[in-house]
Amino acid sequence: MTIPLEYFVIVSAAIFLTGAVGFLLRRNLLVLLMSIELMLNAVNLTLVAFNRQYTGDHTGQIFTFFIIAIAAAEAAVGLAIVLAFFRLRNTVRSDDADLLRN
Amino acid sequence: MNTLELAFFGACTIVAFVGALLTVVAKNPIRGAMGLLATIVGIAGMYLLLAAEFLAAIQLLVYAGAVVILFLFVIMLLGPSAQSKRDSRDAVSRYLGAGVMLLSGLAAVFLLFRTQAPGMTTFGKAPKDFGTIESIGHQLFSTALVPFELSGALLLVAVIGAVAVARGKQVDPTLLPAPQPKHPEAAPQLPAAPAAPAAAHVKEARS
Secondary structure, eight states: OOSBHHHHHHHHHHHHHHHHHHHHHOOBHHHHHHHHHHHHHHHHHHHHHHHHHHOSSSHHHHHHHHHHHHHHHHHHHHHHHHHHHHHHHSOOBGGGOOTTOO | OOHHHHHHHHHHHHHHHHHHHHHHHOSSHHHHHHHHHHHHHHHHHHHHHTTOHHHHHHIIIIIIIIIHHHHHHHHHHHGGGGSOOOOHHHHHHHHHHHHHHHHHHHHHHHHHHHTOOTTOOBOOOOOTTTTOHHHHHHHHHHHSHHHHHHHHHHHHHHHHHHHHHHHOOOOOTTTSOOOOOSSGGGOTTSOSTTHHHHHHHHHHHHO
């Protein structure tokens, strides 16, 4: 492996930034959930790269395993909430999720 | 630097970048899901480059095989109303996202060329059993057994909660738009409780 560690960190940072921008700017709830998945993937890449470099064991990969499991659970629950919200309001815009306002 | 490894890394980077950009920019969520899929495949290729074969397989199986398919199912369930609206604020936010993404990509490329220093961290030689399912499983069941079991419980709770949330029909009727049942017997969305007293009332009126 002759590719430096910094390359992986830079790629991961760019993907994380993309996910963060998408989460902050978009208004479609489905796109919001997909942006969260982008950010989790970027963090996973960083964990695996640092694990390959700095530890002799698999601690980073085990962390990544748990993050993937939690991301799957989050996607299931989030999509169920989106479905329930769509049944209630007939839209998926996050601006319309204002039932608790006032 | 090994040219073949660099080419593979570059290909994975391009696929992941284009996928991330598509995910953030796409108006149609199906295209967004396809972009997410491309990002996942690109990151799985980087896992292979980092000698984490088990994680690459898990990434493809869980993310590409389960999460993206779940997204696609929900998008198809919602139909055309899942698309982003064509109003100006949404377009501004989408293209602002694209602009920030392109800027960050340019900054990343600039950093890559600026950091061609001799002090860059190159990877050492991987241990012999690095990233195999056997060694990861050994460590997972010896040092992280309790979190592993708890993640199983978490997944079970998530499945039950998703089912409970997605099929719950007890909503406040004052928040709903006025229901317009075309055929009273073919309206499965309505709760059965308000219909029963009316039927009883009709029956009483008949008798």
